[in-house]
Amino acid sequence: MNSISNTKQTLEWVVLGLMLGITTVIFLLGNQCGLGYTFDSFLYIEISEQIGSRGFWNNDGFNFRPPTYPVLIKALGTENIILGNLFCLWASLILIFQFSKEISTWKLRVFYCILITLATPLYLTHSFLWTEPLFTTVLLTAFFALHKFIKNNQPLWMTVSLIAFLVLPTIRLAGTFLSVPVFLWLFLFLRGREKWKAAASFILLIGLFILWVFHFNAILSQGSSLLSFSDFLNQIGHNLANFLDGISIWFIPHLAPLFLRIVIGILIVVILGFGAIWSLRKDSLSIYGIIAACFALYYFALHPYFHVTFYTVERYLAPMYALLFLTFFKWINHFYEKSNKSTKKMLLIALTLQCIYSGLRVSNNILLWSKTRCSENYTDVLKSAKTDFDKRYSEIKAETLNY
Numbered sequence: 001m002n003s004i005s006n007t008k009q010t011l012e013w014v015v016l017g018l019m020l021g022i023t024t025v026i027f028l029l030g031n032q033c034g035l036g037y038t039f040d041s042f043l044y045i046e047i048s049e050q051i052g053s054r055g056f057w058n059n060d061g062f063n064f065r066p067p068t069y070p071v072l073i074k075a076l077g078t079e080n081i082i083l084g085n086l087f088c089l090w091a092s093l094i095l096i097f098q099f100s101k102e103i104s105t106w107k108l109r110v111f112y113c114i115l116i117t118l119a120t121p122l123y124l125t126h127s128f129l130w131t132e133p134l135f136t137t138v139l140l141t142a143f144f145a146l147h148k149f150i151k152n153n154q155p156l157w158m159t160v161s162l163i164a165f166l167v168l169p170t171i172r173l174a175g176t177f178l179s180v181p182v183f184l185w186l187f188l189f190l191r192g193r194e195k196w197k198a199a200a201s202f203i204l205l206i207g208l209f210i211l212w213v214f215h216f217n218a219i220l221s222q223g224s225s226l227l228s229f230s231d232f233l234n235q236i237g238h239n240l241a242n243f244l245d246g247i248s249i250w251f252i253p254h255l256a257p258l259f260l261r262i263v264i265g266i267l268i269v270v271i272l273g274f275g276a277i278w279s280l281r282k283d284s285l286s287i288y289g290i291i292a293a294c295f296a297l298y299y300f301a302l303h304p305y306f307h308v309t310f311y312t313v314e315r316y317l318a319p320m321y322a323l324l325f326l327t328f329f330k331w332i333n334h335f336y337e338k339s340n341k342s343t344k345k346m347l348l349i350a351l352t353l354q355c356i357y358s359g360l361r362v363s364n365n366i367l368l369w370s371k372t373r374c375s376e377n378y379t380d381v382l383k384s385a386k387t388d389f390d391k392r393y394s395e396i397k398a399e400t401l402n403y
Contacts, residue, residue: 045078169205187199242309
């Protein structure tokens with residue numbers, strides 16, 4: 001018995017080692033010439049620089065973005081953020097690996113680990129100077145601690161989870177769409193002291209949000225990037241189609257017909273919705289129903305705010321990629337154990353094809369990012385992008401802060 005246990009433990013260490021090793025190599029290949037920069041990247045750097053020059057509470061940038069990531073940039077230095085991203089990637093992978101132990105069928109567990117190791121959304125968010133690496137790590141920590149609390153009923157895990165969920169909106173405002181549903185869910189279904197911890201966390205979150213908005217009152221306007229209600233109504237179809245397209249790319253190539261991509265997107269959202277209802281209606285608490293519900297809420301809550309394209313959708317949704325696939329695999333595992341041999345074989349073939357697709361897609365993207373950033377004119381491209389940022393940011397501040 002001990003021999004079997006030791007062999008299993010050795011296999012687990014091998015799988016974790018391979019995950020960390022392969023992802024590190026892929027990360028370094030894609031970012032050998034540095035991280036990518038977008039408008040948001042320059043904005044966070046600008047805010048971090050103002051922390052030193054103007055002080056924390058006189059920082060114009062906090063009217064547009066929450067504080068945690070700029071503070072991290074200030075602490076680490078812009079040149080070291082790439083190491084911070086790599087550390088977040090490692091931390092996230094360790095948490096994901098711990099989650100994978102919840103998949104009881106070994107074959108399915110290995111497939112899950114392979115898909116995470118080859119996940120383009122993971123490398124996309126960690127290959128740019130964005131908030132998503134830190135956000136993903138904190139999000140996984142929050143759900144992992146919540147899961148441990150539900151399994152072991154240890155109050156310390158509950159406390160860790162609540163703190164992590166409180167931190168999420170200070171990294172990305174969209175974290176509110178994840179933290180609030182979890183706090184309300186816990187308040188409704190827990191009993192005793194833990195119930196009131198959830199209530200206190202919800203009140204604290206609202207209080208901190210009001211305090212922040214009171215001091216940085218433009219945080220809710222986001223300049224001209226937010227859509228007016230009439231604009232939202234005019235392009236709700238456009239945004240919805242792109243959100244459906246953006247999530248379908250995790251399963252089928254973007255070269256596939258648009259109709260097929262939209263249908264796949266609809267199926268994913270519908271499955272998540274019904275799966276969440278099916279899981280949450282049970283008497284016992286489980287993170288898988290709330291993960292699916294949170295993803296669906298997060299997915300629809302992001303629709304009204306920005307004019308989006310399918311590739312920006314992937315960035316927005318990427319932090320929940322590993323949790324979403326974990327939920328799918330838990331449901332698949334339940335189905336797999338009750339299936340006959342031919343059904344199991346078909347399912348394993350489908351997962352193999354999914355792994356091949358993920359591997360081809362991540363290879364293509366990593367080569368593209370590396371080629372772009374290692375080109376001779378990339379420095380000039382960054383200088384031009386910084387100039388465009390300075391001009392646009394000045395316009396946004398003028399139209400928002402002087403409103």
